[in-house]
Amino acid sequence: MKKENIYNIPNFLSFYRLLTFPLILWFIYVGKENLFVIFLCINLITDILDGLIARVFNLKTKFGAKLDSLADNGTFIAAFIGIFTFKLNEMTDSIWMLWLFITFFISGLIVSFIKFKQYPSLHLYTTKIGGYVQGIFIFVLFAWNFNEYLFYAAMFFGYVSHIEEIIILLISKKMKTDAKGLYWVLKERKQKMQTT
Numbered sequence: 001m002k003k004e005n006i007y008n009i010p011n012f013l014s015f016y017r018l019l020t021f022p023l024i025l026w027f028i029y030v031g032k033e034n035l036f037v038i039f040l041c042i043n044l045i046t047d048i049l050d051g052l053i054a055r056v057f058n059l060k061t062k063f064g065a066k067l068d069s070l071a072d073n074g075t076f077i078a079a080f081i082g083i084f085t086f087k088l089n090e091m092t093d094s095i096w097m098l099w100l101f102i103t104f105f106i107s108g109l110i111v112s113f114i115k116f117k118q119y120p121s122l123h124l125y126t127t128k129i130g131g132y133v134q135g136i137f138i139f140v141l142f143a144w145n146f147n148e149y150l151f152y153a154a155m156f157f158g159y160v161s162h163i164e165e166i167i168i169l170l171i172s173k174k175m176k177t178d179a180k181g182l183y184w185v186l187k188e189r190k191q192k193m194q195t196t
Contacts, residue, residue, distance in 0.1 A: 006061055008054075008061075008064070009059070010053050011064045013053075014067040014068045015071070016046060017043045017047065017072075017074060018067070020039055024040055024082075025078060025081065027039065036142075041142065043071075044139055050068060060178075073105075079138045082142070083141070087141060087142070090146040091151070097151070107166055111169045112169055116169075116175045120165060122168060122179040123180075124179060125181050126157065130161040133150070133157050136150065167182055168182055168185050172185065
């Protein structure tokens with residue numbers, strides 16, 4: 001079995017996001033909103049870059065997929081805490097939608113840890129689309145102001161991707177990376193059943 005080369009730019013970018021996670025939390029704790037926004041926005045940009053570089057230069061690895069998922073969720077957890085700390089007044093009427101999003105997010109983690117004893121790294125298409133929309137919303141929220149329509153779009157894609165993730169985790173016998181989506185998982189299951 002060929003050993004993965006984990007020392008590449010996408011993995012370094014993901015590792016950078018993990019390293020800055022506690023720093024961003026510290027900026028929230030001490031109320032340094034400007035520094036929080038700068039580092040959060042840098043992390044959102046590197047999140048786009050690492051996946052793009054990995055695909056274009058064929059640098060995708062299983063280790064990188066897990067590292068990227070962990071770094072992504074660290075960034076979004078920091079963003080959620082930042083929203084509740086700095087932007088709650090702007091989002092009071094819609095905050096229940098964010099709580100629902102967080103509930104789906106935590107539910108996926110619980111299912112994954114109970115069933116597979118590991119962090120989920122399915123890398124679904126809906127998760128990627130949702131991640132981009134959510135990233136744009138968070139960027140706009142902190143760089144400018146609250147955009148209601150962007151928020152609704154971010155929550156919609158978030159709900160869809162997390163529900164799909166939970167269903168796939170529940171029906172799968174083992175954890176896999178780059179699952180693409182429920183359609184492909186069911187198609188693969190059907191093909192295996194036909195060959196046995």
